[in-house]
Amino acid sequence: MKRDCSSGSQKRSAFGAGRIVLASLASHGFPSGYQDSRVKRFLSKNGLVILGFTFILSLIALLAVGLTQNKNTPENFKFGIVFDAGSSHTTMYIYKWSAEKVNDTGLVYEIEACKVKGPGISAFASNVQDIPVYLSKCMGRAKELIPKYKHHQTPVYLGATAGMRLLRMENEQSAKRILASVTSFLNSYPFNFRDARIISGSEEGAYGWITINYLLGKLQKKQNSEDPSSRKNESQETYGALDLGGASTQITFVPKDTNISSPIKFMQFRLYGWNYTVYTYSFLCYGQDQALLLKLAKDTVETPSGTLLDPCFHPGYERMVDISDLFNNVCTREYKDLFPFDKLRIQGTGDFLQCQERLHNLFPTTYCRYTSCTFNGVFMPPVHGEFGAFSAYYYTMKFLNLTSDKVTSEDMVIEKMKQYCSRPWKEVNTTYADVKEKYLSEYCFSGTYVLTLLQVYNFTDYWKHIHFMHKINDNAEAGWTLGYMLNLTNMIPAELPQPKPFSRPTYISLMVAFSLVLAIVFILGSIIFHKSSYFQK
Numbered sequence: 001m002k003r004d005c006s007s008g009s010q011k012r013s014a015f016g017a018g019r020i021v022l023a024s025l026a027s028h029g030f031p032s033g034y035q036d037s038r039v040k041r042f043l044s045k046n047g048l049v050i051l052g053f054t055f056i057l058s059l060i061a062l063l064a065v066g067l068t069q070n071k072n073t074p075e076n077f078k079f080g081i082v083f084d085a086g087s088s089h090t091t092m093y094i095y096k097w098s099a100e101k102v103n104d105t106g107l108v109y110e111i112e113a114c115k116v117k118g119p120g121i122s123a124f125a126s127n128v129q130d131i132p133v134y135l136s137k138c139m140g141r142a143k144e145l146i147p148k149y150k151h152h153q154t155p156v157y158l159g160a161t162a163g164m165r166l167l168r169m170e171n172e173q174s175a176k177r178i179l180a181s182v183t184s185f186l187n188s189y190p191f192n193f194r195d196a197r198i199i200s201g202s203e204e205g206a207y208g209w210i211t212i213n214y215l216l217g218k219l220q221k222k223q224n225s226e227d228p229s230s231r232k233n234e235s236q237e238t239y240g241a242l243d244l245g246g247a248s249t250q251i252t253f254v255p256k257d258t259n260i261s262s263p264i265k266f267m268q269f270r271l272y273g274w275n276y277t278v279y280t281y282s283f284l285c286y287g288q289d290q291a292l293l294l295k296l297a298k299d300t301v302e303t304p305s306g307t308l309l310d311p312c313f314h315p316g317y318e319r320m321v322d323i324s325d326l327f328n329n330v331c332t333r334e335y336k337d338l339f340p341f342d343k344l345r346i347q348g349t350g351d352f353l354q355c356q357e358r359l360h361n362l363f364p365t366t367y368c369r370y371t372s373c374t375f376n377g378v379f380m381p382p383v384h385g386e387f388g389a390f391s392a393y394y395y396t397m398k399f400l401n402l403t404s405d406k407v408t409s410e411d412m413v414i415e416k417m418k419q420y421c422s423r424p425w426k427e428v429n430t431t432y433a434d435v436k437e438k439y440l441s442e443y444c445f446s447g448t449y450v451l452t453l454l455q456v457y458n459f460t461d462y463w464k465h466i467h468f469m470h471k472i473n474d475n476a477e478a479g480w481t482l483g484y485m486l487n488l489t490n491m492i493p494a495e496l497p498q499p500k501p502f503s504r505p506t507y508i509s510l511m512v513a514f515s516l517v518l519a520i521v522f523i524l525g526s527i528i529f530h531k532s533s534y535f536q537k
C-alpha cells in the first residue's frame, strides 16, 4: 500500500494534469488507494503511447521532408540553336540541356541536326533573296521541337566557315549581303537571335577541340584529380582534333612541349580550373573539295590537254569540268592560264599510288623556317596524344570501312585504297546505288587525300592514335558548333564550381539520423529527469 502511495505521488508529480483527473475520480466515491493505482497505470500506459506516437510522427515528418526535398522535380530544360554554314552545305543543330545540371559533364544533347536543302550559303551571292526559303524549313523544325514558352530565351547563332571566308576574299560586299539577309531572316523568328558571322579558322579549330573533349569528358574528369601539380601533361588527357571540311581543314592539339618558341600564338584556355595551351591551324583551300580543284588545276597546267587521265577516279569514270569554274576561284587562280579548250574531260584510271603521288605535290614541304613545319612553311609542333578525326575524315573513312580501331596501321589503309580505287566505276556505281553520285565518285580521291594529309601531318607511324568519330557517346556530333555554343552561353566555367560538402542524399540521411538521436536523447532525458524528481520527493 505504501509502495502504491509512493508511486501515486510519483505520477502526480510527473503529470501535473493527473492531479485533476485524480481529484475527479476521488469525487466519484472510489477508495483513494484503488483510484491511485488505476490512474498510475492509466498514465504510465498512455504516456508511453503518447511518446511513441509523437516519436513515430516526428520520424514520418522527417522522412516526408527528406523525400519531398529529394523527389524528381520536373527539369528545367534549355535549348540552343547553331547553324553550321559550311562551304558545301548548312546544318542546323538544336541542343538541349538541363539548367540545373549545367556544370555536369556530358549533359548537352543534340536533339536535331537539320540538313538545309541546297548548297552552302556562299552560293547565294547573286540570289540573296532566296535565303529565307533556304533556311525556313529548318527554322520551322526548331519551332516544332522547342516548346513555345522557351522560344524567346533560346539563343540562335549562325557561324559560317571556309566557303564564306573565300567569298569574303573574293568579294567582301557579297559576303556582307549574305550575312545581312541571314540576320534579318533569323531575326524575324521569336527566338533570341544573337549572331550570324564568319568564324575564323582558329576559332573553328579551337571550338572543334572543345567539342570533342567536352563530349569525351576530358575537361571535367579532372575534378577528381586532387592536386594539379601531380597531374600529367594535359596532352595525355585531351584529344587533338582533326576536322576536314570542303574548303578548309583544321588541326588542333596540345603539343608535348608548349614552351617551344612558336611563330603562331598558341591558344590559351582556362576551363574548369585548368589551363590549356593549344596549337591550332586552319588550312584554307585544303578542304577536300578545294583540294580536288587545286589538283585538277595543277594537272591541267602541267599537262594542258582537253582530256585528263586521272588516277584518283575509278577506271571507266568520266566527268566534264568547265575551265572557267576550275580557275575562277581564290584557291586556284594563281594557276590561271590561257588554254585552247574551255572544258576539261576527266577520265579515271583508278591508280591509288599515282593518285597519292600527285596529291603529295599539293603539299610542298621543302622549306621550313621553324623547328618543325607541316607544309607551305607553316609551323606545327610534332603531333602528340590521341586524336579525334571528324567531318569529312569520318564520312570518307566510314564509307571505306576504315574507321574501326582494328585498322591500326597506315599499311592497312593503303592496301584497302589500292584495291578500292582500282574497282571499275560501273561496278562501284551498281554496288552503292543508294549513295549520292557526287560523293561516290570521289571516295577514291578523298580516301587518298585523307591518307596523304595525315602523312603530311606525320601520322604515318601514329595511325592507331587516330580515332574517326561522328556522334560521341550518343550525345552530339563532333564539330565546332557545340564548342561555339558552350563558349557563347558561358557553359564552361573557367573555374571549377566549389562542390557542396555533402551530396544531397548524404545530407538527408544525416539529418534523419541526427533527428533520431535527438528524439532518443529527449525521451531518455525526460525519463531521467522525472526519475530524479521522484527520488528527490
Ligand SMILES: Nc1ccn([C@@H]2O[C@H](COP(=O)(O)OP(=O)(O)O)[C@@H](O)[C@H]2O)c(=O)n1
Pocket (backbone or CB within 6 Å): 085, 086, 087, 088, 089, 120, 161, 162, 163, 244, 245, 246, 247, 248, 249, 287, 288, 289, 391, 392, 395, 396, 439
Ligand atoms: N555525308 C557527307 C556530308 C558531307 N561530306 C563532305 O564533308 C565536307 C563538309 O565540308 P563543309 O561544308 O563543312 O565545309 P567547310 O566550310 O567546313 O570547309 C564536304 O566536302 C562534303 O562534301 C561528305 O563527304 N559526306
Ligand SMILES: [Ca+2]
Pocket (backbone or CB within 6 Å): 086, 087, 161, 244, 245, 246, 391
Ligand atoms: Ca565544316
